Amino acid sequence: MLTVGVDIGGTSVRAAVVHPDGSIVAEVRAAPTPDRAAVLDDTVAELVGGLAAAHPVTAVGLAVAGFVDPDRRTVAFGAHVPWRDDHVVDRLTERLGLPVVLEHDANAAGLAEHRVGAAAGASVAVLVALGTGIGAALLVDGAVFRGAYGVAPELGHLTVVRGGRPCPCGKRGCLERYCSGTALGRSAEELIAASEDFSLLRAAWERAEPVTGRDVARAAEAGDGLARRVVDEFAEWLGQGLALVADVFDPDVVVIGGEVSASASLYLDGARRRYADEVTGGGHRRLAEIRPAVLGGHAGMVGAALDARERAGVQG
Structure with a gap:
């Protein structure tokens, strides 16, 4: 029983x-994401139609970077989706x-990791997807918890620094401003500006080119001291954020996904240590296992397709 998963992101x-x-x-792809609703409909229809012509598919799942209504039939809003x-x-x-x-794209990724990935068998699983911002999903006994209005859990917009860095959500000091791919670049730029230390990242900064999270990860892997300090700070923020997650949800497994998870070997041990230090009752309670995702960038498509397979009997 083959199904199609469609991941509709900002790019x-x-x-x-x-x-x-x-x-x-x-697998097929179209870029960039259309900025008009009718054109996005056409793009989805073209991609799915081509796949369905070559394979006996029975249902389609959509993973969308936006607010999905509780009925899961309507997309209310998406910053990068029309x-x-x-x-x-x-x-x-x-x-x-x-x-x-x-389904919401983070929920779809969480479903995929729970069904066939790093959270398989978990009773309470949290996915934290680190990319441009932070996406998150909470699964309890295999079912997605989405809150009363379909938008939970917005972990990336927990305020961790009062009056801190401005966030596109309109608040200041959100966790994702300190713990995301975007945050890696911002932290590196701030450190370069405040320091005269040598760094592989300095030349780009002096040319007024944006420093990306990928740039920081590559420099840290090459032994760059400044980049390593940025990654260590990132690990501290991640560990602190995961301690907040554990205090509220008490998961047995936390999966770290998103594009920044490709560099998990640089920061995950540090995040685990900070998490253990920060969580309430540390040393007197069982701690969640913190694991890197195994499905990478395919998680949204896989989760949407598996969701379609599970729910197709009540659709149409």
Whole structure:
């Protein structure tokens, strides 16, 4: 029973045919993500149609970077997705001639890691996806917890520094401003400006080029001292954030995903130590296992496809 998972992000739309065991049979991509709703509909239909013509697929799952209503038929809003209060499930089900289900992209990634990845078998699992910002998902006994209005848990927008760095959400001092791919670059730029230490990153900064999280990770891997300090600070923030997560949710497994997870070997041990130091009752309670994700950038598509397989019987 093959299904299609479509990951609709801020930069591209990717679709894959997924086997029930989570393996990817075929994958296609379109970029950039369209900025008009009708064109996005066309793009999804084209990608899915091409895959369905070559493979016997039975349902389609959408993983969307935006607010999904509790009924999971409507996309209310997405900063980088043009759908606004759009009943996309009904519209695309009719257009594709296949059952369509909808999920938030972080929830889809969490489902994938729970079903076939690093959180398999966990009773309470949290996915923390570190990328441009922080995405998160909470699964209890395998079911996604989404809150009363479908937007939980927004872990990236916990305030950790009162009056701190401005966040696109409108607040200041959010965790994702200190613990994300974007934050790695920002922290490096601040440290370069305040220091005369040699760094592989300094030349780009002096040319007024933005320093990216990927740049910092590469420099740290090459032994750059300043980049290493930035990564160590990142690990401290991650550990502190995970301690907050554990105090509220008490998970048995935390999975670190997103693009920054590719460099997990640089910071994960430090984050584990800070987490153990910060969590309430540390030393007198069982701690969550903190594991890197295993599905990488495919998690959203895999989770959406597996979700479609599980829910297709009540769709259409």
